[in-house]
Amino acid sequence: MSEQDGRTPALAFKGVDTHYGAAHILKDVDLEIYEGEMVCLLGGNASGKTTTLKAILGMVEPTRGMVYIDGQPVNGWTTAERVKAGISMVPENRRLFKRMTVKENLEIGTYLRDDEENFEADLEHIFELFPRVKERLSQKAGTLSGGEQQMVAVGRALMAKPKVLLMDEPSMGLAPVLVAQNFDIIDQINRAGTTVFMVEQNANMALSIADRGYVLQTGQIVLSDTAQGLLNNPQMRSAYLGEA
Ligand SMILES: Nc1ncnc2c1ncn2[C@@H]1O[C@H](COP(=O)(O)OP(=O)(O)OP(=O)(O)O)[C@@H](O)[C@H]1O
Ligand SMILES: [Mg+2]
Structure with missing residues (x-):
């Protein structure tokens, strides 16, 4: 190549x-x-x-x-x-797990990583980019506004580092x-x-x-x-x- x-x-x-x-x-x-x-x-x-x-x-x-x-x-x-x-993707139309909380959606982003113990530290990084996500952690993803869903979708993809x-x-x-x-x-x-x-x-x-x-x-x-x-x-x- x-x-x-x-x-x-x-x-x-x-x-x-x-x-x-x-x-x-x-x-x-x-x-x-x-x-x-x-x-x-x-x-x-x-x-x-x-x-x-x-x-x-x-x-x-x-x-x-x-x-x-x-x-x-x-x-x-x-x-x-x-x-x-x-490689990690933010899919078309965000594709969040609507009945799961914001936090659970972010956790899914780490599933294929070998160092899941850093979850809390990585969450902090996501909160720096998207302060609003921190306020919504226990909210069901399906009830977020479109803009908030986009933040969580980007956050989820970033959790995969x-x-x-x-x-x-x-x-x-x-x-x-x-x-x-x-x-x-x-x-x-x-x-x-x-x-x-x-x-x-x-x-x-x-x-x-x-x-x-x-x-x-x-x-x-x-x-x-x-x-x-x-x-x-x-x-x-x-x-x-x-x-x-
Ligand atoms: N699973 C599938 N089975 C059959 N055809 C498909 C499938 N997925 C996509 N296509 C067809 O392939 C073509 C390209 O689709 P693709 O989703 O890659 O386009 P796109 O550029 O992302 O379009 P958009 O901007 O509308 O999202 C389209 O004609 C679509 O109908
Ligand atoms: Mg497309």
Whole structure:
């Protein structure tokens, strides 16, 4: 696999195709995400964004091509093995366990870790990022507001102490002020050292904090550039940035 400045990508796809039955979704997708980067994957509905994240976690297996974590081919690895290798996801629509408390949801994030005894210390770290989560620890997750659910979903993913955090449309369903707050937190998490790979339809927002981006169109990467390069790209501006 290729390298940049002699570095091995934290996450990479090489020629990945996926199918759901006869439906050919991802087509020859190449991706490289380096340690410390924040990279976004942009694209419209049904372009294959969630499928890409699922292929990283082994919830979808490529029909062709390779997925690498830290340079190691992980095709055939279980999702649990990939989480242990340092990948964690904030899924589309948060997917909290609604009848469980906030604290129980956060505990679930630690299940595949070997050092669960640090739970309380890690909780403190989550409270620093999201003070409101501390006030809601014993509340059932299903009764939280959308913004609060997003905080708990991010907190749960961080409890796994990931090297790479995958985020599937963090802005979805949130009011603009919450979207801005949410992106601020993602930026902080990245600055504190966690590599972030984020799927978004809100291209302007995502590119405002990302280092680089890829654009997916019906399962194919059609653009790949720095965030600034994409923001200035005329093709990008008309198709994704809301300009005629
Ligand atoms: N389990 C499945 N079985 C069959 N088809 C599926 C399955 N999951 C997704 N698809 C199809 O694969 C295509 C890509 O879906 P995917 O969820 O990756 O898109 P997306 O880019 O995340 O879209 P959105 O922005 O709406 O979340 C869609 O046409 C979808 O209907
Ligand atoms: Mg999706």
